[in-house]
Amino acid sequence: MYSFLPNIFLKLVNEFSKLPGVGEKTAFKFALHLLKRPEEEARLLADTISKFKEDIKLCSVCNNITTEEVCSICKDPSRDSATICVVEGVEDLIAIEKTGNFRGKYHVLHGVISPLDGIGPEDIKLKNLLDRVDKGDIKEIIIATNPDIEGEGTALYIAKLLKDKKVKITRLGYGIPVGGDLEFIDEITLSQALESRKTLDFDR
């Protein structure tokens, strides 16, 4: 169909199409955009992609992304090492950091247990979480996996794994999202919000 276009152009469209949410039309737009941009801009993009894959590694403590042996969060002495927030991926760590309300440390699993997709506990980065707990000094593990079937399953699995360790295990609170509209919230969330209701303290 596109035999009138050079192969290298179609190859670039094909590579761009592999990015998440990028269809053929968007991939064409990206390639045509690069066509118009100066050589240096395209080279900078290409070089940054290469350097990114060369330099980025996972923190040996928490599996967060870093260019060093230990990531900046793990190295930060002002953060509370006794509280660890377990997340599925780096995107979740970024979301929690953006709140500015968590001053503990993290553990990134890089996945969730998902038997239907053939992903078992050994396929996610659980082992070094156990090592961290065994080394001691951890008081609380907040399991912040997503509130879906795989996330719940993984949370339960981790809770069981750690149940004999001297560590408090918590899960992110369920409830209505701030700004949410009651009538559009599913029954399970609404039931959870009722259960986790708070006393309004007018005396303060």
Next chain:
Amino acid sequence: MYSFLPNIFLKLVNEFSKLPGVGEKTAFKFALHLLKRPEEEARLLADTISKFKEDIKLCSVCNNITTEEVCSICKDPSRDSATICVVEGVEDLIAIEKTGNFRGKYHVLHGVISPLDGIGPEDIKLKNLLDRVDKGDIKEIIIATNPDIEGEGTALYIAKLLKDKKVKITRLGYGIPVGGDLEFIDEITLSQALESRKTLDFDR
């Protein structure tokens, strides 16, 4: 704000943000996607971008993209060299080729005249269009610039430039788009569609 993330990660996010329609959120998604993909896939993307900018050049006849001196459309002996369709960019050439209904050749301007943006006639690839017309054998020039102010202005400019040459100059027909809804079509388009009305021939 993102001081907890490695510089090379933020640099990649920044480079991805330069692609059209890509905001910070999407750029993060692209970078996190590459993080999860094998080294080879990222390298292939980087190499393809580099090779694309090195290999792609503009056809010396029509300015279409090619890796050779003359593009595959200009070289195709089965296409009608006497009809040239003038388009603003390669994306327009692709759109017309996809119809499968045009068997002439092209001329890609790589821009439109836009005095407000400081783009004059000398900034778009008009000179080799004149050369082509002067070399003769061209019967019709179809000006297929976009139906906006700059496109119309450029069409008029080209028409004036060629008015003394022995060549028929046409413009793409205006009218209602197929599948369009009459009530939502602007008055100018609707007026044009009335003017360009066709006789329905029931005798055939």
